[in-house]
Amino acid sequence: TKITLLLMMPQQLLMNIMKHSTTLSTVKNKNYCIAGAILLIALAIVSLYVGKYPLSIEKLLSGDDLQWRVFLTLRLSRTMVGIVGGFALGAAGFVYQTVFRNALASPDIIGVSSGASAGAAAGILFLSGSLAITLSSFAGALGAVVIALFLSGLDKSGKNSTIVLAGIAVHSLAQTLLMCLKLTADPERQLASIEYWIMGSLNGISGYSITGNLILCLICLSILFLLHRHVIILSTEEGEARMLGVSITSLRLIILLTATLTVASIISLTGLISFIGLLAPHTARLLTKNNRIQTMLLSGLMGGALLCAADILARSVSAAELPVSIFTSLLGAPFLIYLILQERRCL
Helix, strand or coil: CCHHHHHHHHHHHHHHHHHHHHHHHHHHHHHHHHHHHHHHHHHCCCCCCCCCCCCCCCHHCCHHHHHHHHHHHHHHHHHHHHHHEEEEEEEEHHHHHHHHHCCCCCCHHHHHHHHHHHHHHHHHHHHHCCCHHHHHHHHHHHHHHHHHHHHHHHCCCCHHHHHHHHHHHHHHHHHHHHHHHHHCCCCCCHHHHHHHHCCCCCCCCCCCCCHHHHHHHHHHHHHHHHHHHHHEEEHHHHHHHCCCCHHHHHHHHHHHHHHHHHHHHHHHHCCCCCHHHHHHHHHHHHHHCCCCCHHHHHHHHHHHHHHHHHHHHHHHCCCCCHHHHHHHHHHHHHHHHHHHHHHHCCC
16 A cells, blocks of 8 residues: 555656746736736827827816817727737637647738738729728628638648648739739729728727627637637647637638627728737747637737737837838837747747
8 A cells, every 4th residue: 555655656746847837927917918908008198199299187077079089089999909809810820820830920821911002902993981991891801711621622632732832822823912002003092091001000990880890809809718628629730620620611600700700890991900820829929838718818918918009109209190001010020039039038
């Protein structure tokens, strides 16, 4: 009996160590999420008061009509898009990277961004009004992904590489269509609008145009978080997933289409926002060292903070408002390089 107890002691000790390590990791991840939420809230408050028209708490509390109109119609809606849009891009980027088992995966991988660009260009050329351009860019993004998923469905093996190749093909076709549309555009007016949309901006967003997009985005985000365990299953080897009784093809289709709708609902409003869908989840994974739901939440929080910070800079560093993608790249690239170097030093 004593020998048995002695043999069991190392196993019990190992189990206790593993349990303690898991608890510490969970606490650490929660702390990262809390820090990310605090940073996002702080940036959101700053975003509400930064702009060409100065707002003050005193005038808002006194009931100044113009101040409240600017606050509710422009600043509040713009800040909401910054928070929800950045969160959506970060969380969707996490899903893409996890499903494709590739830390460099982004919405471009299955043609979302290029399809939205072509759709927006067509809207600028042939339609009128910001709502029409938003709807056409959304239709372009959705159409590109449907084509990519249809092409990948022709291969019954259900491999991730098939979807990637189909996405590359659709991306090339959409870029070709975009170039043809640019050639037919008026250089002084339409071409400039197309280029500005491609660079991305939160300028022009108001409370009258965001409701439908934000509702769709929030619904899709809720579905992605509810399907988090299934996203993790798709990151395993296909043989292991099938042994668990999972329908790989159907599940991948549902998750990727939901993630695509999430991204499309935002970029159809803002134009292309570069780097967030790549940087935020990659950084969150470097910090947490896992793919748990806290990492997905942290990806969204970091995406929201990055977009809010970039938007604040875009409307404050120059007399003319600059494209927000300039600042997402300037803020994100050095930070990502720093984290990668830090990770290598720890190895």
